[in-house]
Amino acid sequence: MKLKLLAPAAVLTTFCFAMPTSAENVQQIQQLLSTKECGGCDLSNAGLVRANLSNAQLGEANLMRANLSRAQLMGADLRGADLRGASLFGANLMGADLSGADLRGADLREAYLVDVNLTDAQIEGANLQDAIGTPATVMDVADVYNWGVRAAQQKNLDEAIAYFNQALSLDPEFAPAYLARSIVRAQKSDLPGARGDAEIALELFAIQNNPQAFEATQQLIAQIDAAQNPDSGNNGGGGFMRFVGSMGALLLRLML
Incomplete structure (x- = not known):
């Protein structure tokens, strides 16, 4: 009989501990x-x-x-x-x-x-x-931008572009989103689209007095031009993709 009496008590004790404490x-x-x-x-x-x-x-x-x-x-x-x-x-x-x-x-x-x-x-x-x-x-445009950066880091490039598009619909002068979309488009081999976004980012960074981002965007444009014109003597190839990949660190620094 003791076992039969103890079993329900044990079940009740377990139930009580499982209930929220507050x-x-x-x-x-x-x-x-x-x-x-x-x-x-x-x-x-x-x-x-x-x-x-x-x-x-x-x-x-x-x-x-x-x-x-x-x-x-x-x-x-x-x-x-x-x-x-x-x-x-x-x-x-x-x-x-x-x-x-x-x-x-x-x-x-x-x-x-x-x-x-x-x-x-x-x-x-x-x-x-x-x-x-x-x-x-x-x-919050910064939140949407950050979601795009994370998606790009995870190689979800189409998703990243969608987030950057959304960020720019919230703020058409949000320069980091243009730069980020340029980098992702370059990763997708859309070099004309990448250059167009980089040019807009360059202009906005100049207006907004962001010399670090301005210089990095200039370098990106130069790399895109070299990749589009391989006969110019500056061979893009794997070096171009490595450079584009390295721009991810800049995107993180631009997160607001």
Whole structure:
């Protein structure tokens, strides 16, 4: 009989240790899932992966570090919600109201943000990489540029160009993106395109008084010209590709 009495106790002890140690309020989570109404609730650290929370009422809710990955939050009322450090990876937030919400440090990668209201929302440090429909007003050109640099380092050249295009749509005078796109185009053997981007970068670096980047861009143009005219005596070949590859260190220094 002792063994039979001890076994349930052991299971209960294991269950208790597996529960969150502080903020997750099971009763309020159950309320949210059953009624979709939990304004002002403490849902910090809640596990809500793939939860169907369309049109949920979550105004002023505490969702710090909650896991809402892939959750359906279409039309949800999240006004003033605390979403610091929350995971909204791949979440569908179409038409959600996030006005006044605190999204600092939140993971919004691949989230669907079409028609989202972000008025007065705090988004410093939020990861918006590959989010769909992100308003241009909340995008950081330096972040987009950095995503492109990382993609180029991983040899995802088409993806890198797409990021640099996006950065330039946000700021047409963002010189580092022209230089970076020039380097990637050279790696893809698009020398005319690479030269065109390098010329724009050169002009902008001159205007913006960046002598280091200006000189490096001049060298890149000279290398491109030599590669386009191998009979000139300056053989591009492998030396040209090595030079282009070495420009990656400059791109890192230009990360803002």
